[in-house]
Amino acid sequence: MAVRVIEVEEFDLVVFGASGDLAHRKLLPALYHRDADGQLPANARIICSARRDYTDDDYRNYAKAALKEHVKDLDDEHLSLFLDRLRYVKIDVASGEGFDDLKTILDERTDVVRAFYLAVGPDLFGTICENLGKAGAVNDHSRVVIEKPIGKDGASAKALNETVGSVFKEEQIFRIDHYLGKETVQNLMALRFANALFEPLWNAAHIDHVQITVAESLGVGGRAGYYDTAGALRDMIQNHLLQLLCLVAMEPPESMNADSVRDEKLKVLKALAPIDEHNVDKMTVRGQYRAGASAGGAVPGYLDELGNDESRTETFVALKAEIANWRWAGVPFYLRTGKRLAQRVSEIVVQFQPIPHSIFDAEAGAITANRLIIRLQPDEGVQMQIMIKDPGPGGMRLRQVPLDMSFADAFKVRNPDAYERLIMDVIRGNQTLFMRRDEVDAAWAWIDPIQSAWASSKNLPKGYTSGTWGPSASIALVERDGRTWTEDDGK
Ligand SMILES: NC(=O)C1=CN([C@@H]2O[C@H](COP(=O)(O)OP(=O)(O)OC[C@H]3O[C@@H](n4cnc5c(N)ncnc54)[C@H](OP(=O)(O)O)[C@@H]3O)[C@@H](O)[C@H]2O)C=CC1
Numbered sequence: 433m434a435v436r437v438i439e440v441e442e443f444d445l446v447v448f449g450a451s452g453d454l455a456h457r458k459l460l461p462a463l464y465h466r467d468a469d470g471q472l473p474a475n476a477r478i479i480c481s482a483r484r485d486y487t488d489d490d491y492r493n494y495a496k497a498a499l500k501e502h503v504k505d506l507d508d509e510h511l512s513l514f515l516d517r518l519r520y521v522k523i524d525v526a527s528g529e530g531f532d533d534l535k536t537i538l539d540e541r542t543d544v545v546r547a548f549y550l551a552v553g554p555d556l557f558g559t560i561c562e563n564l565g566k567a568g569a570v571n572d573h574s575r576v577v578i579e580k581p582i583g584k585d586g587a588s589a590k591a592l593n594e595t596v597g598s599v600f601k602e603e604q605i606f607r608i609d610h611y612l613g614k615e616t617v618q619n620l621m622a623l624r625f626a627n628a629l630f631e632p633l634w635n636a637a638h639i640d641h642v643q644i645t646v647a648e649s650l651g652v653g654g655r656a657g658y659y660d661t662a663g664a665l666r667d668m669i670q671n672h673l674l675q676l677l678c679l680v681a682m683e684p685p686e687s688m689n690a691d692s693v694r695d696e697k698l699k700v701l702k703a704l705a706p707i708d709e710h711n712v713d714k715m716t717v718r719g720q721y722r723a724g725a726s727a728g729g730a731v732p733g734y735l736d737e738l739g740n741d742e743s744r745t746e747t748f749v750a751l752k753a754e755i756a757n758w759r760w761a762g763v764p765f766y767l768r769t770g771k772r773l774a775q776r777v778s779e780i781v782v783q784f785q786p787i788p789h790s791i792f793d794a795e796a797g798a799i800t801a802n803r804l805i806i807r808l809q810p811d812e813g814v815q816m817q818i819m820i821k822d823p824g825p826g827g828m829r830l831r832q833v834p835l836d837m838s839f840a841d842a843f844k845v846r847n848p849d850a851y852e853r854l855i856m857d858v859i860r861g862n863q864t865l866f867m868r869r870d871e872v873d874a875a876w877a878w879i880d881p882i883q884s885a886w887a888s889s890k891n892l893p894k895g896y897t898s899g900t901w902g903p904s905a906s907i908a909l910v911e912r913d914g915r916t917w918t919e920d921d922g923k
């Protein structure tokens with residue numbers, strides 16, 4: 433099946449932090465793929481910057497190595513066309529040195545989209561914006577992309593948003609949450625709003641509970657320094673998992689227009705029932721991985737990797753969120769994320785209510801309630817679990833089977849990485865899949881009391897062995913409600 437490509441207008445994309453991990457693993461490969469698929473206009477330029485003393489050619493060699501490592505089907509002809517688009521400018525954003533050189537390059541053309549991607553540590557976001565403003569590099573065609581984390585709490589997010597907002601207008605600011613660019617996440621909206629089937633059932637009368645799991649098998653690796661200041665609640669729940677929760681729980685927006693979608697997500701965030709020092713122990717579980725084993729052999733614990741025995745930073749969180757509105761009253765949303773878990777898997781499970789009455793006798797066997805599983809990664813797809821009769825003349829015996837739709841089988845095309853879609857949306861000026869400032873504020877308003885309740889609690893994160901599903905208290909969190917995490921119920 434051919435991939436549909438929507439051409440974007442001419443642009444200059446400036447990548448700050450172009451020698452970092454994100455640029456290496458995600459941004460350069462995403463831009464290469466968009467170019468190879470014919471989406472980039474002939475004169476699109478990608479201006480890369482960092483502190484190191486590179487020439488254009490040095491950076492092209494660096495980018496070539498990154499692409500060789502991270503792109504499977506690299507094509508030599510496309511590669512050399514792509515590398516020709518790259519320029520390099522040395523900038524120390526902290527001292528401000530180099531912004532004039534950048535401005536000189538940008539001023540070669542002033543009528544094209546001018547996007548600044550801030551792939552640097554969050555402490556530099558404000559400084560870069562201020563320096564861009566001072567250098568006169570921001571014009572009406574400009575956009576800025578801010579990576580997460582946006583602050584470490586509500587107050588710091590507000591301060592950052594104010595600094596960025598003093599240089600860029602809200603419609604020029606793209607707060608990226610790469611989960612929103614994942615194909616299956618966008619498919620969640622298609623599933624809900626392009627099918628008549630689900631909407632009548634999408635409420636507390638028919639749904640028992642929802643589980644959202646983002647499990648990683650890797651540890652913190654080279655990002656331990658950043659991670660220890662964040663932890664799983666700030667790193668994953670505040671943004672990715674809450675955004676997924678919003679997409680599951682929001683009312684149908686009036687259209688796919690950015691503000692219509694974001695207005696509905698905001699209402700969900702505001703309706704989240706508070707978790708604070710009064711209920712934090714009942715509603716949340718935090719853990720920290722200990723030494724264990726993975727497929728590759730023995731792995732160290734978090735504290736060993738960090739080189740600090742004192743850290744209380746959580747590498748795992750499970751929590752029970754409640755949405756206080758008519759649609760979702762009494763329907764728990766169990767959220768769970770962690771590092772060094774048993775498996776890398778991200779999925780949303782919508783567990784429907786059991787049937788109200790069975791007409792079958794005991795011989796037919798147990799009737800399992802329907803379940804919709806939206807698998808984000810790996811093996812993207814959607815599965816509906818339903819009951820059918822076992823084939824054959826053996827009487828009425830019931831069995832649960834999956835109605836399965838695997839994207840890899842259904843569409844024989846490469847599944848684009850989230851960053852491909854999101855970077856192109858920035859150039860197109862489409863903010864639908866980006867967070868608005870009030871969403872970020874509302875998410876922090878819910879997260880901050882959890883964080884401070886943990887900080888003042890005597891309880892430490894519970895240790896869990898690497899390669900497991902987290903502390904046993906996470907199992908207890910759902911079992912107390914008579915439920916189980918999907919991988920534990922053998923269905
Ligand atoms: N890596 C990931 O998977 C993800 C990262 N993010 C976010 O993306 C951002 C970048 O992360 P990541 O790539 O991992 O970080 P890295 O530490 O790997 O890279 C940081 C980059 O910033 C540059 N840099 C540092 N200080 C300066 C300075 N004073 N002036 C100019 N450039 C500077 C470094 O270049 P040099 O030292 O050569 O100057 C390097 O290119 C962060 O905000 C992170 O939270 C978000 C989601 C996932």
Ligand SMILES: O=C1O[C@H](COP(=O)(O)O)[C@@H](O)[C@H](O)[C@H]1O
Pocket residue numbers: 580648667668778
């Ligand atoms: O934003 C982040 O996401 C990654 C997980 O992203 P995925 O697309 O690989 O699922 C996580 O590892 C990282 O800690 C976090 O900052």
